[in-house]
Amino acid sequence: MDNKIIRFLDLSVRNISEREDFIEALNNCLDHGQLVMGKEITNLEESLSNYVGRKKCISVSSGTDAVYLALKALGIGPGDEVITTPLSWIATTNAIYMVGATPVFCDIQDDLNIDPKTIQKVITSNTKAVISVDYTGNMANYDELNSVIKLYGLKLIEDGSQAFGASFNGKKCGSYGHIAAISHNPMKIFGGLGECGSVFTDDNEIATKLDILRYNGMVNKEYLKYPSLNFRADALQASFLVKRLKRLSSKLQRRKEIAQIYNDSLSGFCNVPTQTINSERVFYTYTIQTNKRDSLSTYLTNNGIENKIQHPLLMSEQQPYKDCKAFTPKATEIVKTILCLPMHESLQNEEIEYVINKVKEHLA
Numbered sequence: 001m002d003n004k005i006i007r008f009l010d011l012s013v014r015n016i017s018e019r020e021d022f023i024e025a026l027n028n029c030l031d032h033g034q035l036v037m038g039k040e041i042t043n044l045e046e047s048l049s050n051y052v053g054r055k056k057c058i059s060v061s062s063g064t065d066a067v068y069l070a071l072k073a074l075g076i077g078p079g080d081e082v083i084t085t086p087l088s089w090i091a092t093t094n095a096i097y098m099v100g101a102t103p104v105f106c107d108i109q110d111d112l113n114i115d116p117k118t119i120q121k122v123i124t125s126n127t128k129a130v131i132s133v134d135y136t137g138n139m140a141n142y143d144e145l146n147s148v149i150k151l152y153g154l155k156l157i158e159d160g161s162q163a164f165g166a167s168f169n170g171k172k173c174g175s176y177g178h179i180a181a182i183s184h185n186p187m188k189i190f191g192g193l194g195e196c197g198s199v200f201t202d203d204n205e206i207a208t209k210l211d212i213l214r215y216n217g218m219v220n221k222e223y224l225k226y227p228s229l230n231f232r233a234d235a236l237q238a239s240f241l242v243k244r245l246k247r248l249s250s251k252l253q254r255r256k257e258i259a260q261i262y263n264d265s266l267s268g269f270c271n272v273p274t275q276t277i278n279s280e281r282v283f284y285t286y287t288i289q290t291n292k293r294d295s296l297s298t299y300l301t302n303n304g305i306e307n308k309i310q311h312p313l314l315m316s317e318q319q320p321y322k323d324c325k326a327f328t329p330k331a332t333e334i335v336k337t338i339l340c341l342p343m344h345e346s347l348q349n350e351e352i353e354y355v356i357n358k359v360k361e362h363l364a
Protein backbone atom coordinates (compact mmCIF):
# COMPACT_ATOMS: atom_id res chain seq x y z
CA MET A 1 0.00 0.00 0.00
CA ASP A 2 3.03 2.28 0.14
CA ASN A 3 2.56 5.58 -1.71
CA LYS A 4 -0.87 4.61 -2.89
CA ILE A 5 -3.77 6.94 -2.14
CA ILE A 6 -7.02 5.27 -1.18
CA ARG A 7 -9.75 7.33 -2.75
CA PHE A 8 -12.78 8.44 -0.78
CA LEU A 9 -14.90 8.17 -3.88
CA ASP A 10 -14.06 7.12 -7.43
CA LEU A 11 -16.32 8.38 -10.19
CA SER A 12 -14.30 7.12 -13.14
CA VAL A 13 -16.05 4.56 -15.33
CA ARG A 14 -13.70 1.65 -16.03
CA ASN A 15 -16.19 -1.08 -16.80
CA ILE A 16 -16.09 -1.48 -20.59
CA SER A 17 -19.69 -2.54 -21.04
CA GLU A 18 -20.88 0.38 -18.89
CA ARG A 19 -18.89 2.75 -21.09
CA GLU A 20 -20.42 1.20 -24.17
CA ASP A 21 -23.87 1.77 -22.68
CA PHE A 22 -23.12 5.46 -22.20
CA ILE A 23 -21.77 5.81 -25.74
CA GLU A 24 -24.88 4.14 -27.09
CA ALA A 25 -27.03 6.55 -25.07
CA LEU A 26 -25.07 9.51 -26.43
CA ASN A 27 -25.42 8.22 -30.00
CA ASN A 28 -29.19 7.83 -29.54
CA CYS A 29 -29.48 11.45 -28.42
CA LEU A 30 -27.31 12.64 -31.32
CA ASP A 31 -29.56 10.68 -33.68
CA HIS A 32 -32.92 12.00 -32.51
CA GLY A 33 -31.77 15.47 -31.46
CA GLN A 34 -34.28 15.98 -28.63
CA LEU A 35 -31.76 17.27 -26.13
CA VAL A 36 -33.89 18.84 -23.42
CA MET A 37 -37.01 17.03 -22.16
CA GLY A 38 -38.56 14.73 -24.81
CA LYS A 39 -38.69 10.95 -24.90
CA GLU A 40 -35.53 10.33 -22.88
CA ILE A 41 -37.11 12.23 -19.96
CA THR A 42 -40.40 10.36 -20.30
CA ASN A 43 -38.47 7.10 -20.32
CA LEU A 44 -36.52 8.03 -17.16
CA GLU A 45 -39.66 9.21 -15.38
CA GLU A 46 -41.45 5.95 -16.16
CA SER A 47 -38.48 3.79 -15.17
CA LEU A 48 -38.06 5.61 -11.86
CA SER A 49 -41.72 5.75 -10.90
CA ASN A 50 -41.83 1.99 -11.50
CA TYR A 51 -38.67 1.38 -9.51
CA VAL A 52 -39.79 3.51 -6.57
CA GLY A 53 -43.41 2.42 -6.77
CA ARG A 54 -44.92 5.87 -7.04
CA LYS A 55 -47.51 7.19 -9.48
CA LYS A 56 -45.57 10.18 -10.76
CA CYS A 57 -41.94 11.10 -11.28
CA ILE A 58 -40.95 14.55 -12.55
CA SER A 59 -37.33 14.89 -13.69
CA VAL A 60 -35.66 18.18 -12.86
CA SER A 61 -32.30 19.90 -13.10
CA SER A 62 -30.83 18.89 -9.69
CA GLY A 63 -31.60 17.50 -6.25
CA THR A 64 -31.53 21.00 -4.78
CA ASP A 65 -34.12 22.09 -7.33
CA ALA A 66 -36.16 18.99 -6.53
CA VAL A 67 -36.44 20.00 -2.84
CA TYR A 68 -37.17 23.61 -3.81
CA LEU A 69 -39.91 22.61 -6.28
CA ALA A 70 -41.43 20.21 -3.74
CA LEU A 71 -41.89 23.13 -1.32
CA LYS A 72 -43.22 25.38 -4.10
CA ALA A 73 -45.67 22.73 -5.26
CA LEU A 74 -47.02 22.42 -1.71
CA GLY A 75 -47.58 26.17 -1.66
CA ILE A 76 -45.05 26.84 1.08
CA GLY A 77 -43.64 30.36 1.21
CA PRO A 78 -43.27 33.54 3.27
CA GLY A 79 -44.70 33.31 6.79
CA ASP A 80 -44.46 29.51 6.85
CA GLU A 81 -42.05 27.54 9.02
CA VAL A 82 -40.53 24.27 7.86
CA ILE A 83 -38.91 21.92 10.36
CA THR A 84 -35.94 19.82 9.30
CA THR A 85 -32.94 17.95 10.64
CA PRO A 86 -29.86 20.07 11.33
CA LEU A 87 -27.58 17.40 9.82
CA SER A 88 -27.72 17.27 6.02
CA TRP A 89 -26.14 18.76 2.95
CA ILE A 90 -26.98 22.48 3.04
CA ALA A 91 -29.32 22.19 0.03
CA THR A 92 -32.15 20.95 2.26
CA THR A 93 -32.22 24.18 4.28
CA ASN A 94 -31.35 26.46 1.35
CA ALA A 95 -34.48 25.22 -0.45
CA ILE A 96 -36.62 26.26 2.55
CA TYR A 97 -34.96 29.67 2.66
CA MET A 98 -35.21 30.22 -1.10
CA VAL A 99 -39.00 29.70 -1.20
CA GLY A 100 -39.19 32.47 1.40
CA ALA A 101 -40.13 30.21 4.32
CA THR A 102 -38.31 30.03 7.66
CA PRO A 103 -36.10 27.02 8.44
CA VAL A 104 -36.51 25.52 11.93
CA PHE A 105 -34.32 22.71 13.27
CA CYS A 106 -35.23 19.78 15.51
CA ASP A 107 -32.75 17.20 16.84
CA ILE A 108 -31.25 13.98 15.52
CA GLN A 109 -30.96 10.46 16.97
CA ASP A 110 -27.82 8.37 17.52
CA ASP A 111 -28.26 7.03 13.98
CA LEU A 112 -27.81 10.61 12.64
CA ASN A 113 -31.39 10.82 11.32
CA ILE A 114 -34.11 13.28 12.30
CA ASP A 115 -35.61 12.51 15.73
CA PRO A 116 -39.40 12.67 15.19
CA LYS A 117 -39.96 13.04 18.94
CA THR A 118 -38.22 16.43 18.93
CA ILE A 119 -40.43 17.94 16.21
CA GLN A 120 -42.95 18.90 18.91
CA LYS A 121 -40.22 20.91 20.68
CA VAL A 122 -40.07 23.47 17.85
CA ILE A 123 -43.56 23.34 16.34
CA THR A 124 -45.63 26.56 16.22
CA SER A 125 -48.91 27.63 14.61
CA ASN A 126 -46.86 28.70 11.57
CA THR A 127 -45.33 25.27 10.99
CA LYS A 128 -46.48 23.94 7.62
CA ALA A 129 -44.13 21.11 6.75
CA VAL A 130 -41.33 18.78 7.78
CA ILE A 131 -38.43 17.75 5.55
CA SER A 132 -36.86 14.44 6.54
CA VAL A 133 -33.50 13.36 5.16
CA ASP A 134 -32.53 9.69 4.77
CA TYR A 135 -29.06 10.55 5.94
CA THR A 136 -26.00 8.58 4.75
CA GLY A 137 -28.36 6.07 3.09
CA ASN A 138 -30.32 5.10 6.21
CA MET A 139 -34.09 5.60 6.02
CA ALA A 140 -35.68 7.95 8.54
CA ASN A 141 -38.39 6.38 10.71
CA TYR A 142 -41.50 7.05 8.60
CA ASP A 143 -43.89 5.32 11.03
CA GLU A 144 -43.00 7.91 13.66
CA LEU A 145 -42.77 10.79 11.19
CA ASN A 146 -46.17 10.02 9.70
CA SER A 147 -47.79 9.95 13.16
CA VAL A 148 -46.37 13.37 14.01
CA ILE A 149 -47.33 15.03 10.76
CA LYS A 150 -50.84 13.58 10.91
CA LEU A 151 -51.28 14.74 14.49
CA TYR A 152 -50.42 18.33 13.56
CA GLY A 153 -51.77 18.38 9.99
CA LEU A 154 -48.37 19.07 8.42
CA LYS A 155 -46.97 18.22 5.00
CA LEU A 156 -44.00 15.87 4.77
CA ILE A 157 -41.23 16.03 2.18
CA GLU A 158 -38.77 13.15 1.99
CA ASP A 159 -35.31 14.29 0.91
CA GLY A 160 -34.11 10.87 -0.21
CA SER A 161 -31.04 12.18 -2.06
CA GLN A 162 -28.66 9.95 -0.10
CA ALA A 163 -30.72 6.77 0.01
CA PHE A 164 -32.05 5.90 -3.44
CA GLY A 165 -32.51 2.13 -3.47
CA ALA A 166 -33.14 1.85 0.29
CA SER A 167 -36.55 0.91 1.68
CA PHE A 168 -38.67 1.21 4.83
CA ASN A 169 -41.51 -1.26 5.58
CA GLY A 170 -40.87 -2.69 2.11
CA LYS A 171 -41.50 0.65 0.37
CA LYS A 172 -38.66 2.30 -1.48
CA CYS A 173 -36.90 5.56 -0.70
CA GLY A 174 -38.81 8.20 -2.66
CA SER A 175 -42.21 6.77 -1.75
CA TYR A 176 -42.53 8.64 1.54
CA GLY A 177 -43.94 12.10 2.15
CA HIS A 178 -46.50 14.03 0.10
CA ILE A 179 -43.57 14.67 -2.20
CA ALA A 180 -40.11 13.10 -2.26
CA ALA A 181 -37.00 14.70 -3.75
CA ILE A 182 -33.94 12.81 -4.99
CA SER A 183 -30.58 13.99 -6.29
CA HIS A 184 -28.84 12.24 -9.16
CA ASN A 185 -25.62 14.24 -9.03
CA PRO A 186 -22.61 12.04 -9.82
CA MET A 187 -21.62 11.59 -6.17
CA LYS A 188 -24.97 10.17 -5.22
CA ILE A 189 -25.71 6.44 -5.20
CA PHE A 190 -27.85 6.70 -8.30
CA GLY A 191 -26.06 9.53 -10.06
CA GLY A 192 -25.71 10.52 -13.70
CA LEU A 193 -22.70 11.97 -15.47
CA GLY A 194 -23.80 15.48 -14.52
CA GLU A 195 -26.62 17.21 -12.67
CA CYS A 196 -30.14 15.81 -12.46
CA GLY A 197 -32.89 15.31 -9.88
CA SER A 198 -36.30 13.67 -9.46
CA VAL A 199 -39.48 14.58 -7.67
CA PHE A 200 -41.97 11.82 -6.74
CA THR A 201 -45.62 12.06 -5.75
CA ASP A 202 -48.85 10.05 -5.88
CA ASP A 203 -50.97 13.20 -6.23
CA ASN A 204 -51.90 14.01 -9.85
CA GLU A 205 -52.67 17.65 -9.10
CA ILE A 206 -49.30 18.18 -7.45
CA ALA A 207 -47.59 16.39 -10.34
CA THR A 208 -49.23 18.76 -12.83
CA LYS A 209 -48.18 21.75 -10.75
CA LEU A 210 -44.60 20.44 -10.62
CA ASP A 211 -44.58 19.99 -14.38
CA ILE A 212 -45.68 23.62 -14.84
CA LEU A 213 -43.25 24.98 -12.22
CA ARG A 214 -40.40 23.12 -13.92
CA TYR A 215 -40.53 25.36 -16.98
CA ASN A 216 -41.12 29.01 -16.10
CA GLY A 217 -44.60 28.28 -14.81
CA MET A 218 -46.01 28.14 -18.33
CA VAL A 219 -48.88 25.96 -19.46
CA ASN A 220 -48.16 24.70 -23.00
CA LYS A 221 -45.60 27.50 -23.29
CA GLU A 222 -48.58 29.85 -23.77
CA TYR A 223 -50.13 30.91 -20.47
CA LEU A 224 -48.24 31.83 -17.34
CA LYS A 225 -49.74 30.15 -14.31
CA TYR A 226 -47.12 30.37 -11.52
CA PRO A 227 -44.09 32.59 -12.19
CA SER A 228 -41.09 30.28 -11.95
CA LEU A 229 -37.65 29.59 -13.44
CA ASN A 230 -36.18 26.92 -15.71
CA PHE A 231 -35.63 23.57 -13.94
CA ARG A 232 -35.82 21.21 -16.91
CA ALA A 233 -33.63 18.12 -17.09
CA ASP A 234 -31.53 17.31 -20.12
CA ALA A 235 -32.04 14.27 -22.27
CA LEU A 236 -28.45 13.08 -22.10
CA GLN A 237 -28.47 12.73 -18.32
CA ALA A 238 -31.82 10.98 -18.48
CA SER A 239 -30.54 8.46 -21.01
CA PHE A 240 -27.39 7.83 -18.94
CA LEU A 241 -29.47 7.31 -15.80
CA VAL A 242 -31.74 4.79 -17.50
CA LYS A 243 -28.60 2.85 -18.50
CA ARG A 244 -27.31 3.05 -14.93
CA LEU A 245 -30.49 1.76 -13.36
CA LYS A 246 -29.80 -1.82 -14.43
CA ARG A 247 -26.49 -1.82 -12.57
CA LEU A 248 -27.86 -0.23 -9.40
CA SER A 249 -28.54 -3.39 -7.44
CA SER A 250 -25.04 -4.83 -7.94
CA LYS A 251 -23.56 -1.49 -6.92
CA LEU A 252 -25.67 -1.42 -3.75
CA GLN A 253 -24.73 -5.02 -3.02
CA ARG A 254 -20.99 -4.37 -3.27
CA ARG A 255 -21.30 -1.33 -1.01
CA LYS A 256 -23.22 -3.42 1.50
CA GLU A 257 -20.46 -6.07 1.49
CA ILE A 258 -17.82 -3.40 2.09
CA ALA A 259 -19.87 -1.96 4.97
CA GLN A 260 -20.18 -5.43 6.48
CA ILE A 261 -16.40 -5.91 6.39
CA TYR A 262 -15.89 -2.52 8.02
CA ASN A 263 -18.60 -3.25 10.63
CA ASP A 264 -17.17 -6.64 11.59
CA SER A 265 -13.72 -5.20 12.22
CA LEU A 266 -14.46 -1.75 13.59
CA SER A 267 -17.46 -2.18 15.85
CA GLY A 268 -15.27 -2.60 18.95
CA PHE A 269 -13.34 0.59 18.20
CA CYS A 270 -15.94 3.21 17.26
CA ASN A 271 -19.68 3.55 16.63
CA VAL A 272 -20.43 1.99 13.28
CA PRO A 273 -23.48 2.80 11.09
CA THR A 274 -26.82 1.27 12.08
CA GLN A 275 -30.08 0.70 10.27
CA THR A 276 -33.56 1.98 11.12
CA ILE A 277 -35.95 -0.74 12.34
CA ASN A 278 -38.00 -2.37 9.52
CA SER A 279 -35.74 -0.91 6.89
CA GLU A 280 -33.09 -1.94 4.39
CA ARG A 281 -30.43 0.75 4.15
CA VAL A 282 -27.91 1.57 1.45
CA PHE A 283 -24.43 3.01 1.90
CA TYR A 284 -24.06 6.47 0.40
CA THR A 285 -21.35 7.11 2.97
CA TYR A 286 -19.84 4.88 5.65
CA THR A 287 -19.96 7.21 8.64
CA ILE A 288 -18.41 6.30 11.97
CA GLN A 289 -18.59 8.21 15.26
CA THR A 290 -15.58 8.60 17.54
CA ASN A 291 -14.35 11.12 20.10
CA LYS A 292 -10.93 10.96 18.44
CA ARG A 293 -12.43 12.13 15.14
CA ASP A 294 -10.04 15.00 14.35
CA SER A 295 -6.85 13.11 15.14
CA LEU A 296 -8.12 10.02 13.32
CA SER A 297 -8.88 12.10 10.23
CA THR A 298 -5.34 13.51 10.21
CA TYR A 299 -3.83 10.08 10.85
CA LEU A 300 -5.71 8.53 7.93
CA THR A 301 -4.78 11.40 5.62
CA ASN A 302 -1.11 11.04 6.60
CA ASN A 303 -1.37 7.36 5.72
CA GLY A 304 -2.80 7.99 2.25
CA ILE A 305 -6.44 7.36 3.10
CA GLU A 306 -8.86 10.02 1.89
CA ASN A 307 -11.63 10.71 4.40
CA LYS A 308 -14.26 13.35 4.90
CA ILE A 309 -16.20 15.06 7.64
CA GLN A 310 -19.68 15.17 6.23
CA HIS A 311 -20.69 17.69 7.50
CA PRO A 312 -18.39 19.66 9.82
CA LEU A 313 -21.08 22.24 10.67
CA LEU A 314 -24.73 21.63 11.37
CA MET A 315 -26.91 23.57 8.95
CA SER A 316 -28.20 25.47 11.99
CA GLU A 317 -24.61 26.56 12.73
CA GLN A 318 -24.07 28.12 9.30
CA GLN A 319 -23.91 31.91 9.52
CA PRO A 320 -27.17 32.73 7.67
CA TYR A 321 -29.14 30.18 9.74
CA LYS A 322 -27.60 30.57 13.15
CA ASP A 323 -30.46 32.69 14.48
CA CYS A 324 -33.13 30.24 13.31
CA LYS A 325 -35.13 28.45 15.96
CA ALA A 326 -33.41 25.19 16.88
CA PHE A 327 -33.54 22.38 19.42
CA THR A 328 -30.38 20.44 18.66
CA PRO A 329 -28.57 19.31 21.86
CA LYS A 330 -27.71 15.85 20.55
CA ALA A 331 -26.79 16.99 17.04
CA THR A 332 -24.43 19.60 18.50
CA GLU A 333 -22.47 16.83 20.27
CA ILE A 334 -22.65 14.19 17.55
CA VAL A 335 -21.48 16.49 14.73
CA LYS A 336 -18.06 16.68 16.41
CA THR A 337 -17.62 12.91 16.19
CA ILE A 338 -18.60 11.93 12.65
CA LEU A 339 -16.15 10.81 9.99
CA CYS A 340 -16.73 9.15 6.60
CA LEU A 341 -14.36 6.39 5.50
CA PRO A 342 -13.76 5.51 1.82
CA MET A 343 -16.89 3.92 0.33
CA HIS A 344 -17.29 3.10 -3.34
CA GLU A 345 -17.76 -0.07 -5.31
CA SER A 346 -14.28 -0.08 -6.85
CA LEU A 347 -12.55 -0.40 -3.44
CA GLN A 348 -10.44 -3.56 -3.37
CA ASN A 349 -10.56 -5.89 -0.37
CA GLU A 350 -6.88 -5.26 0.41
CA GLU A 351 -7.60 -1.52 0.45
CA ILE A 352 -10.48 -2.05 2.87
CA GLU A 353 -8.18 -4.12 5.13
CA TYR A 354 -5.57 -1.36 5.01
CA VAL A 355 -8.15 1.27 6.04
CA ILE A 356 -9.37 -0.99 8.85
CA ASN A 357 -5.84 -1.54 10.16
CA LYS A 358 -5.07 2.16 10.18
CA VAL A 359 -8.34 3.04 11.95
CA LYS A 360 -7.68 0.36 14.56
CA GLU A 361 -4.06 1.45 15.02
CA HIS A 362 -5.23 4.92 15.89
CA LEU A 363 -8.25 4.07 18.01
CA ALA A 364 -6.83 1.10 19.93
Ligand SMILES: *Cc1c(COP(=O)(O)O)cnc(C)c1O
Nearest residue numbers: 062063064089091161183184185
Ligand atom coordinates in the same frame (compact mmCIF):
# COMPACT_ATOMS: atom_id res chain seq x y z
C1 LIG B 1 -26.89 16.01 -2.58
C2 LIG B 1 -28.03 16.39 -1.76
C3 LIG B 1 -28.94 17.37 -2.19
C4 LIG B 1 -28.72 18.22 -3.41
O1 LIG B 1 -28.64 17.56 -4.60
P1 LIG B 1 -27.89 18.20 -5.87
O2 LIG B 1 -28.32 17.30 -6.97
O3 LIG B 1 -26.44 18.18 -5.59
O4 LIG B 1 -28.43 19.59 -6.04
C5 LIG B 1 -30.05 17.63 -1.40
N1 LIG B 1 -30.25 16.97 -0.25
C6 LIG B 1 -29.40 16.05 0.21
C7 LIG B 1 -29.69 15.33 1.48
C8 LIG B 1 -28.25 15.73 -0.51
O5 LIG B 1 -27.39 14.82 -0.04
